[in-house]
Amino acid sequence: MVQAWDRLKSIAKTELIGWCVITLGFILRLRQYLAGRSLWGDEASLAINIVTRSYIDLVKPLGYHQAAPIGFLFIEKLFIVLFGNNDYILRLFPLISGILAIYLVYRIASDYFGGVGIFALTVFALNSWLIFYSSELKQYGSDVTVTLLLVYLSTRCLSKDSQARDFIWMGVAGVLTIWISHVAVFILPGIGLALVLEKYLQKKNIPTVWLLSLGIAWPISFGADYHVALQHTATDKFFQTYWQKAFLPLPPWSNPPWLVNVYYKFVLITLSRTDEASYYMILVLVIFGGLSLIKRRQNIALIIIFPFIMTMIASAWQKYPLTYRFMLFLVPLALLLMAEGIGRIYLLLARWRRDFALFLCGFPIAAMFLFSAQSVVADFRSPPTITEIKPVMKYIEENKKPGDAIYLYYGSVPAFIYYAPFYHLDSENISIGVYRQSNETALKLFFDDVKGFKGNNRVWFVISEITYCRGCTGDSRHFFTNYLDKYGSKLDSVLAANAAAYLYDLSP
Numbered sequence: 001m002v003q004a005w006d007r008l009k010s011i012a013k014t015e016l017i018g019w020c021v022i023t024l025g026f027i028l029r030l031r032q033y034l035a036g037r038s039l040w041g042d043e044a045s046l047a048i049n050i051v052t053r054s055y056i057d058l059v060k061p062l063g064y065h066q067a068a069p070i071g072f073l074f075i076e077k078l079f080i081v082l083f084g085n086n087d088y089i090l091r092l093f094p095l096i097s098g099i100l101a102i103y104l105v106y107r108i109a110s111d112y113f114g115g116v117g118i119f120a121l122t123v124f125a126l127n128s129w130l131i132f133y134s135s136e137l138k139q140y141g142s143d144v145t146v147t148l149l150l151v152y153l154s155t156r157c158l159s160k161d162s163q164a165r166d167f168i169w170m171g172v173a174g175v176l177t178i179w180i181s182h183v184a185v186f187i188l189p190g191i192g193l194a195l196v197l198e199k200y201l202q203k204k205n206i207p208t209v210w211l212l213s214l215g216i217a218w219p220i221s222f223g224a225d226y227h228v229a230l231q232h233t234a235t236d237k238f239f240q241t242y243w244q245k246a247f248l249p250l251p252p253w254s255n256p257p258w259l260v261n262v263y264y265k266f267v268l269i270t271l272s273r274t275d276e277a278s279y280y281m282i283l284v285l286v287i288f289g290g291l292s293l294i295k296r297r298q299n300i301a302l303i304i305i306f307p308f309i310m311t312m313i314a315s316a317w318q319k320y321p322l323t324y325r326f327m328l329f330l331v332p333l334a335l336l337l338m339a340e341g342i343g344r345i346y347l348l349l350a351r352w353r354r355d356f357a358l359f360l361c362g363f364p365i366a367a368m369f370l371f372s373a374q375s376v377v378a379d380f381r382s383p384p385t386i387t388e389i390k391p392v393m394k395y396i397e398e399n400k401k402p403g404d405a406i407y408l409y410y411g412s413v414p415a416f417i418y419y420a421p422f423y424h425l426d427s428e429n430i431s432i433g434v435y436r437q438s439n440e441t442a443l444k445l446f447f448d449d450v451k452g453f454k455g456n457n458r459v460w461f462v463i464s465e466i467t468y469c470r471g472c473t474g475d476s477r478h479f480f481t482n483y484l485d486k487y488g489s490k491l492d493s494v495l496a497a498n499a500a501a502y503l504y505d506l507s508p
Helices: 002-034 041-052 070-083 092-112 114-126 128-135 140-158 164-180 184-200 208-234 237-242 256-271 276-296 298-316 324-350 354-381 390-399 410-423 439-452 476-485
Strands: 405-408 429-432 459-464 489-496 499-505
Touching (some): 002 114, 070 164, 092 128, 092 324, 114 128, 114 324, 128 354, 140 298, 164 184, 164 208, 184 208, 256 324, 276 354, 439 476, 476 489
Parallel strands (some): 405 459
């Protein structure tokens, strides 16, 4: 009786800690969302497609060299139809996805990884990349949620008390998420394989018709999605060229620096830092965790490890780039493996000396919590942003005069076009620098365009995302103003985070 009571208190305590962490993760994501940062180029490019196109047109290849799952686009379109068009509404689905993801990690961690699962949950909740992408109008945050949802539903199918409804939910979720997230096709094969092995190796009484239903429904859904939309993205020459360096080389060992670089990026998005200790800490814990999970629960191990293999295959096939945000959906899986590794190391060392085991396992946990807390505190005080074009456009609206010309440097084009109606600038005399050129080509075109404005006594030059100007020498802002000073005199200016506008008189 006493042991049962102690166990009940332990479970209640773990559950309380879990919900505290979930609440903290919710607060951090809500803080980033409510900061209301400006849409940057990539987000704004997608927003223009969502706002200006019908549902049918969203199925067609997107403008501004964008690509996103049809389901994601439809959900975003539905939100702005129901609630109106603004950046808060456009980021609402990513926010909901980010919050749901925390809960899913909690359920998976508590059900299958015990008390040490709190480690995975906490690092996940404090991950600055995941927090940021919970308020980003891109599909990478919802990719994480889809991954966790499929893993969670699959564990329900593998449980001892699984029922027909668990397989129905699994089947429906698989069919739908293929359309909502590109990475669902990396998760589902491992789940299908785990269920087959569970039936034929573990001799679990899973009706064959259930497995056949999944095996038929998922490929049909993927085939339809590929025919309707994915083939356009997969064969797009722009994407193939743009991401060429992010595809896995063959054979993989032919380019060790590439592998090290990708691992560096994965460490960064997992712990928000890339010191040498982080490299080895993640590697050791993931290896230990993978081996431990294979020994303890082969089917769960297969579901969690197989997506890494599928992603590498897709990258080698030049269909999926391995770089920062594209690997974000793998972060929670890595954290679960790390939690398993910590638990296994503790059990092995505790047989010898328990206090030493606590110290050795507590060190990486404390270190990772400290790593995460440092970035989280800084981001909470000042939520990160990429470029703030909204205050720049507001200033132009308040200070422009009739007949003013507005020139958009190529990096500022999509964001300015999206926000123009909100600041009554959509009917102005606007000239647009050619969008999506290389930096060097864009600079040459900019130089030519400036010469074309000679004789105009009021021209606003809007420049954003200028930190990406590789062809610029020295400070980017000074680079542009020094060039403009050769042809005229500066009348006014407004500066914001990684964005600026300069009013010039270019008359003789």
